[in-house]
Amino acid sequence: MKFINQNYKKGGTQKTFYDLNDLQETNCLNCNSDKKYRIHSEFGNIGIVKCKNCDLIYTSPRPKNVELNYHGDKNNYHEEYKFIFNGTKPHHRDKNYIQELNIIKKFFKKGKIVDVGCNAGRFLHLAERYGFDTFGVEPSKSLADLGIENFSLNIENCKLENSSFLKKSIDIITAIDVFEHLTNPSIFLNKSYEILKKDGILVIKIPNGNYCLTKLKISKLLNKNTKNMDIFDSYEHVAHYTKKTFEKFISNTNFKIKKIYAPIPIHPPLWTNINNQYYLHPSPWIWDWKKVIMRKIFHFIGKIELLLRLPMYFQADILYVLEKK
Numbered sequence: 001m002k003f004i005n006q007n008y009k010k011g012g013t014q015k016t017f018y019d020l021n022d023l024q025e026t027n028c029l030n031c032n033s034d035k036k037y038r039i040h041s042e043f044g045n046i047g048i049v050k051c052k053n054c055d056l057i058y059t060s061p062r063p064k065n066v067e068l069n070y071h072g073d074k075n076n077y078h079e080e081y082k083f084i085f086n087g088t089k090p091h092h093r094d095k096n097y098i099q100e101l102n103i104i105k106k107f108f109k110k111g112k113i114v115d116v117g118c119n120a121g122r123f124l125h126l127a128e129r130y131g132f133d134t135f136g137v138e139p140s141k142s143l144a145d146l147g148i149e150n151f152s153l154n155i156e157n158c159k160l161e162n163s164s165f166l167k168k169s170i171d172i173i174t175a176i177d178v179f180e181h182l183t184n185p186s187i188f189l190n191k192s193y194e195i196l197k198k199d200g201i202l203v204i205k206i207p208n209g210n211y212c213l214t215k216l217k218i219s220k221l222l223n224k225n226t227k228n229m230d231i232f233d234s235y236e237h238v239a240h241y242t243k244k245t246f247e248k249f250i251s252n253t254n255f256k257i258k259k260i261y262a263p264i265p266i267h268p269p270l271w272t273n274i275n276n277q278y279y280l281h282p283s284p285w286i287w288d289w290k291k292v293i294m295r296k297i298f299h300f301i302g303k304i305e306l307l308l309r310l311p312m313y314f315q316a317d318i319l320y321v322l323e324k325k
């Protein structure tokens, strides 16, 4: 199953081709420099660039209103989730979420957890079962409503900076695969600092920009048409942090790194290869066995890279537990 069907009915507002009119040039999210060079193009005219000043890899030009990508149709999202909501299927990320909860358990056995960009709340639904007092923040009304209606969760339909949490009231804030979507991550970090208790933790999981570069290099070596591949998720990811650039970014904030993890890979389901519908429960691994095995091998190497403190090129995602300085 090599063919990737891009013409399925999408929950979000993403497109398969972006015209220059759909895009806007941006400066570096870290240092605001406009000095950059292009390393790749995706989905038509979206650019992946590297800042000449601070080395951050980011998306420019990027889609206008890129943070509204998840403000899609509620019925479409419900269709994607329906077997998960009715309890007959697991979510394809359940294994990832459970690993993340087990990591959090090492720091807090219970407590108040706020999941930022909680989507329809699957992570929080599992966190509840792990004994946490759960709260969600989700800017997309469709997704927030689905989480409230189907998992009976406490979700505020807004961005974290507009939420109603009291100062120093929260034990754990999680941003799982969210930080790379933020066009102004400093606002998010400042608000997190404000509402976290003194000994609270901020858990940020990011895709590793260097892993994307590895995928790009391998695809070029295999003579694949990389312009038609989705390597950087650039229709929604505004920055592609690496271990080095993320840690540089955090060093200029009120947070410091407590612990770093190499989480298990995500295996996106491939239901769209057999019809025009995307579902969020796992598809049979046999459809994609080569990719599944490669991701597991890369993850094994990634764990060694982390252990030996090497620059990480094989680990797909990096998870940071941060604490207040």
Ligand SMILES: [Zn+2]
Binding pocket: 028, 029, 030, 031, 032, 033, 051, 052, 053, 054, 055, 056
């Ligand atoms: Zn920069």
